Amino acid sequence: MNNENKILIKNTTIINEGKLVVADVLIANEIILQIGNIDNESNYKLIDGTGKHLFPGIIDGQVHFRDPGLTHKGDLYTESKAAIAGGVTSFIDMPNTIPTILNVESLNQKYKIASQKSLANYSFFLGVNGENIDDVIKMDTRQFIGVSDDGLYFSKKGNLLADSPEKMEKLFANCQSIIAIHSEKEEVIEANEKAYKKKYGEAIPAKFHPLIRSAEGCYEASKRAIEIAKKHKARFHVLHLTTEAETHLFQNDIPLQEKKITTEVSVHHLWFSDKDYDQLGMLIKWNPAIKTEKDRKGLFKALLDDRIDLITTDHAPHTLEEKQQTYFKSMSGAPMVQHSLNCMLEFYKQGLISLEKIVEKMCHNPAILYNMTKRGFIKEGYYADLTLVDLHSPWTVNKENLLYKCGWSPLEGTSFQTEVKQTFVNGNLVYDNGKFNENKLGKPIEFTNN
Ligand SMILES: NC(=O)N[C@@H](CC(=O)O)C(=O)O
Structure with a gap:
């Protein structure tokens, strides 16, 4: 079985629909396949979410x-x-x-x-x-x-x-x-x-x-x-x-x-x-x-x-x-x-x-x-747009860590106590502790309008 596209986030605190729940999240290709207590018996790409909080993107x-x-x-x-x-x-x-x-x-x-x-x-x-x-x-x-x-x-x-x-x-x-x-x-x-x-x-x-x-x-x-x-x-x-x-x-x-x-x-x-x-x-x-x-x-x-x-x-x-x-x-x-x-x-x-x-x-x-289709929640069957955050990781905004083309921010010199560690877009790990995977691009958001 090819598990290349499967990622298991273990033991993370999921914040969703008014609740905080510690669980594992299995991502397959673009979507959240399963949320619960999931064994890593199939050798998925493993991400340790212990002590971290998982937000919907x-x-x-x-x-x-x-x-x-x-x-x-x-x-x-x-x-x-x-x-x-x-x-x-x-x-x-x-x-x-x-x-x-x-x-x-x-x-x-x-x-x-x-x-x-x-x-x-x-x-x-x-x-x-x-x-x-x-x-x-x-x-x-x-x-x-x-x-x-x-x-x-x-x-x-x-x-x-x-x-x-x-x-x-x-x-x-x-x-x-x-x-x-x-x-x-x-x-x-x-x-x-x-x-x-x-x-x-x-x-x-x-x-x-x-x-x-x-x-x-x-x-x-x-x-x-x-x-x-x-x-x-x-x-x-x-x-x-x-x-x-x-x-x-x-x-x-x-x-x-x-x-x-x-x-x-x-x-x-x-x-x-x-x-x-x-x-x-x-x-x-x-x-x-x-x-x-x-x-x-x-x-x-x-x-x-x-x-x-x-x-x-x-x-x-x-x-x-x-x-x-x-x-x-x-x-x-x-x-x-x-x-x-x-x-x-x-x-x-x-x-x-x-x-x-x-x-x-x-x-x-x-x-x-905006009536978006299958986004905005951590739910099985939804797009795996996810953000893993360390709530105890202080850092300070400065010119070197800004990513904007304009190269400045009104927040320069501001210290934050929390840090985004990983970001998943449509199931792809696109941001990982300061490193980017630029091979995977975003998609147009589907929506229903009436
Ligand atoms: N918000 C702003 O101050 N500027 C906006 C335009 C706008 O929304 O007024 C901009 O495009 O620069």
Whole structure:
């Protein structure tokens, strides 16, 4: 019997569906074949999981891997490599590449590039910018996991939220797939920008970013969009929530499977707050902005009480040169995908969140929310996307251990107590204690959309 493709993880603590269970996991080819007490009588490739924790692979519901067209910042190879080192086995990438992903041709081109270089599993949002709504609502929704305006709202002519509530209404009334929106009101931002520019010129300090891209702008945009979505019974998802006030717009009294309106928080909005601008400046300039400590705590609370459904990264790399500019020139966004699980596990170490909750928000819920087929859980018959973590293995982020093409992180100098030791994607051991197996590429994520 040929056991080359069989891997047995022995004696590991499995975190799945609200429980921690010590067991063995047998992987055959792509899938989890068996979970239980399994003898190694057939000489499978053996991995000792003693003292380690086995997570379902992290599914990051929002990244910008910059491929095609912006590959000086990152590409589907470099950023997916950083992802698997951080325990992320699947990701959904945003449409603000060059070209922007506004039709099926560019979408298919991106699938092709990913099939040649992504080490993790992948899926893509179709971009919706206000100009292609008529096309989007006619398209076969089996072709894309969702539609999104994220990163496209800069374009005035195609702006969805600021200038065209009627266009948004049309989209929500007719689109059959998940609509994932970057929720900030452009009019509020523009008025604030003008006022601060008058006072400070170009030299606006980074700490004013959350006052320019203000809590008010986020709340008003989210409130209006939710009203329109409810009116049309649309399947609506608010990306990267940043304010305590917005969390009260979401429900926690029905299961995720039944929710029409959902939301997420990105790791940096849980990790940083306005107290960090003095030290990190433009490096933590993100859109929507990192806001107050009160907002950070409010987001954490809403995550724990299930008003917030997912944790994502909004991994958005730019070169250091693109970041270290005066306020208006400095690009918004920063890389995070390599350290999202580490950050959440630090919160676990501080007693702020359980391992089960981390798995729910980073693994189970993304799979449920985007209707992914056989991913996000440690279950027999599911894809063997798995992450083995040592919860007692301290290390520090520095330039040498960063894998991003842009070569920097706002977390440099941060010490973590936990370390991803091994990552399996579709049953392949792709990351093993600092070493990569680059012969095995990820697959397109299968999903059902209606
Ligand atoms: N999140 C960010 O600050 N930046 C994103 C675009 C976006 O989502 O606004 C980027 O692509 O750089």
